[in-house]
Amino acid sequence: MLIPVRCFTCGNAIADKYDEYQTRIKAEEKPDQVLDSLEISRYCCRRMLLSTVETIQQVIPFYEAIQKRHREVQSELE
DSSP: OOOOSBOTTTOOBOHHHHHHHHHHHHTTOOHHHHHHHTTOOSHHHHHHHHTOOOOHHHHHHHHHHHHHHHHHHHHHHO
């Protein structure tokens, strides 16, 4: 997962809190309570954690398709 190391707006470190945030969210705790307990009070920092989505799973199929097509073209050229 690619979480920004620091908040884009204020520069506070947030990447070190992301794993605990995700763990507690999966345990069905409320996001606002988790952020409060992690002492993330600024709305810009909250935005960074709340809006982060894992896009790598969406990108992998395209990468694999490109690699497959590259192998096909290489075999045709040989």
